[in-house]
Amino acid sequence: MTTLQVQSKxxxxxxxxxxxLLRPQALKAARQQYKEGVISREQxxxxxxxxxxxxxxxxxxVGLKAITDGEFRRSWWHLDFLENLVGVEGYEANAGxxxxxxxxxxxxxxxxxxxxFSDEHPFLVDFDFLNKLVGDSGDFIAKQxxxxxxxxxxxxxxxxxxxxxxxxxxxxxxxxxxxxxRAFYNHGCRYLQLDDTNWAYLCSQEKREEIRKDGRDPDHLxxxxxxxxNAALEDKPEDLTVTMHICRGNFAxxxxxxxxxxxxxxxxxxxxxVDGFFLEYDSExxxxxxxxxxxxxPDLKIVLGLITSKFPELEAKxxxxxxxxxxxxxxSLNQLxxxxxxxxxxxxxxxxxxxxxxxxxxxxxxxxxxxxWNDAPATE
Numbered sequence: 001m002t003t004l005q006v007q008s009k010x011x012x013x014x015x016x017x018x019x020x021l022l023r024p025q026a027l028k029a030a031r032q033q034y035k036e037g038v039i040s041r042e043q044x045x046x047x048x049x050x051x052x053x054x055x056x057x058x059x060x061x062v063g064l065k066a067i068t069d070g071e072f073r074r075s076w077w078h079l080d081f082l083e084n085l086v087g088v089e090g091y092e093a094n095a096g097x098x099x100x101x102x103x104x105x106x107x108x109x110x111x112x113x114x115x116x117f118s119d120e121h122p123f124l125v126d127f128d129f130l131n132k133l134v135g136d137s138g139d140f141i142a143k144q145x146x147x148x149x150x151x152x153x154x155x156x157x158x159x160x161x162x163x164x165x166x167x168x169x170x171x172x173x174x175x176x177x178x179x180x181x182r183a184f185y186n187h188g189c190r191y192l193q194l195d196d197t198n199w200a201y202l203c204s205q206e207k208r209e210e211i212r213k214d215g216r217d218p219d220h221l222x223x224x225x226x227x228x229x230n231a232a233l234e235d236k237p238e239d240l241t242v243t244m245h246i247c248r249g250n251f252a253x254x255x256x257x258x259x260x261x262x263x264x265x266x267x268x269x270x271x272x273x274v275d276g277f278f279l280e281y282d283s284e285x286x287x288x289x290x291x292x293x294x295x296x297x298p299d300l301k302i303v304l305g306l307i308t309s310k311f312p313e314l315e316a317k318x319x320x321x322x323x324x325x326x327x328x329x330x331x332s333l334n335q336l337x338x339x340x341x342x343x344x345x346x347x348x349x350x351x352x353x354x355x356x357x358x359x360x361x362x363x364x365x366x367x368x369x370x371x372x373w374n375d376a377p378a379t380e
Contacts, residue, residue: 010141010190010191010239010241011065011066011141011143011191011241011243011276012066012241012243012275012276012278012301012303012337012339013064013065013066013337013369014337014338014369014370014372014373015063015064015065015337015338015339015365015366015368015369015370016064016065016066016278016303016337016338016339016365017059017064017066017068017143017339017340017343017362017365018145018193018195018245018247018278018305018309018339018340018341018342018343019068019070019071019077019143019145019193019195019245019343020068020070020071020077020145020342020343020344020345020346021055021068021070021071021072021343021344021345021358022070022344022345022350022351022353022354022355022358023051023070023072023345023348023350024051024054024355026047026051027047027048027051027072028348030043030044030047030048031044031348045073048072048073049129051070051072052069052070052072052129052130052133053133055069055070055072056069056130056133056134058359059362060140062359062362062363062366063363063366063370064140064362064366065139065140065141066140066141066143066191067130067133067134067140067141067142067143068130068142068143068144068145069126069129069130070345071145071343071345073126074348075107075347075348076107076346076347076348077145077147077195077343077346077347078147078151078195079107079108079109080123081121081123081146081147082109082147082151082152083109084121084122084123085115085116085117085118085121085152085176086113086114086115086116086117086118086176087111087112087113087114087115087116087162087172088109088110088111088112088115088152089109089110089112090107090108090109091107091108091109091110092107092108109152111152111163111169113162114162114163114172115152115169115172115173115176116172116175116176116179117176117177117179117180117183119183121180121183123144123146123184124183124184124187127142127144127184127187127188127189128187128188130142130144131187131188131189141190141191142188142189142191143191143192143193144184144189144191144192144193145192145193145195145245146180146184146192146193146194146195147194147195147196148194148195148196148198148225148229148244149173149174149176149177149194149225149228149229149232150196150198150199150225150228150229151195151196151197151198152173166224170224170225170227170228171228171231173228174227174228174229174230174231174232175231175232177228177229177231177232178231178232178233178234178235180232181232181233181236181240181242185237185240189240190239190240190241191240191241191243192240192241192242192243193242193243193244193245193278194229194242194243194244194245194274195244195245196244196245196246197246197247197248197249197256197257198225199222199225199246199261199264199268200246200247200248200249200257200259200280201257202218202221202222202263202264203248203257203259203260203261203262203263203264203287204257204258204259205259205263206258206259207257208263218263219267222264222267222268223267223271226267226268226271226272229244229272229273229274230271230272230273233273233274241275241276242274242275243274243275243276243277243278243301243303244272244274244276244277244278245277245278245342246261246268246277246278246279246280247280247305247341247342248280248285248286250309250310250342250343250346250351257285258285259285259287260286260287260288260290260291261279261286261287261291261292262287262290262291265291265292265293265294266294268294269291269292269294269295269296269300270294270296274300275299275300275301276300276301276302276303276337277300277301277302277303278303278305278339279302279303279304279305279341280305280341280342281304281305281306281323281341282305282306282307282308282310282340282341283308283341286341289326289327289329289330290330292327292330292331293330295330295331295335298332298335300335301335301336301337302327302331302335302336302337303336303337303338303339304323304324304327304336304337304338304339305339305340305341305342306320306323306324306338306341307320307338307339307340307341307361307364307365308340308341308361309340309341309342309343309344309351309353309358309361310341310342310351310352310353311351311352311353312352312353312354312357312360314360314361314364315364317364317367317368317371320338320368321368321371321372324336324338324372333372333373337369338365338368338369338372339365340361340362340365344358344361
């Protein structure tokens with residue numbers, strides 16, 4: 001296997017981002033033409049390449065150091081990756097995911113066999129392209145985002161697939177992700193993010209009660225997910241940074257869960273061995289900073305998602321600075337960083353704002369970080 005160039009600077013950075021970006025109209029049109037059979041897969045990929053090249057330059061210009069491909073080759077932030085795992089398939093369900101006032105398309109995934117990761121996973125080639133574009137100057141780093149093991153952890157694994165034991169299921173899930181992390185590393189990745197709405201699901205008192213009514217313990221489920229993530233991180237190379245992003249849903253500027261981090265904080269911040277957390281904190285639905293008292297590791301980075309990606313209005317600098325100061329009651333300033341609470345297009349439809357709004361938001365993140373950390377990444 002050929003290893004491409006390796007980026008040297010480590011995230012998270014004082015000004016960082018979650019990953020997805022609004023799809024340009026040219027890309028949306030091309031994807032529709034591909035679905036209709038007007039253009040070939042190769043022609044679609046060429047258009048994807050061209051649009052990714054543009055947004056890589058734009059991210060650099062706006063002042064970001066962590067550069068993504070905007071998830072431009074995906075329809076969903078998570079399903080495209082999951083359905084390319086061994087033992088998982090995509091299918092059309094009877095209904096989509098129900099958000100506040102909105103419903104997604106019906107595409108979902110299910111477990112059909114023993115879970116594993118193959119070196120033929122298409123995301124590896126996609127990362128190669130991004131990594132080459134970002135370059136090896138050391139000023140920027142290619143950031144790869146994938147859904148966390150927890151995104152399969154709360155699906156029905158006792159559903160007629162080959163698993164009749166949850167311990168065996170979570171074991172295989174952890175080992176599959178361990179292979180995935182090593183594979184991305186071998187392709188030159190040094191900054192990997194696990195995206196996970198499962199922890200927000202476990203923050204919701206309503207959802208926790210539903211779990212209990214099903215005869216299960218939400219804290220037990222949290223511990224199983226933590227174990228799978230930690231198994232995936234075993235023997236992680238020292239020069240690889242792995243973070244986790246947590247949000248409460250992000251589809252067409254809508255949301256799906258509510259509840260602060262308190263129900264999972266001790267397990268999440270005290271036992272999950274990632275290098276940092278990107279935490280949604282742009283609305284009262286995410287609660288206050290008090291759960292951050294469980295952050296005990298001095299090397300654990302907390303990226304505060306205080307800038308919303310859901311709406312175009314720009315936040316006031318002073319208000320964001322005050323909230324960061326409030327968070328320092330629980331976590332030292334040199335462990336903190338700033339980002340939007342989520343990406344701008346968790347699905348290809350995107351949130352309800354313009355590309356100009358998006359870049360203004362990311363520029364605001366950079367500007368505030370420069371003011372607070374004097375342009376020196378707080379987390380290096």
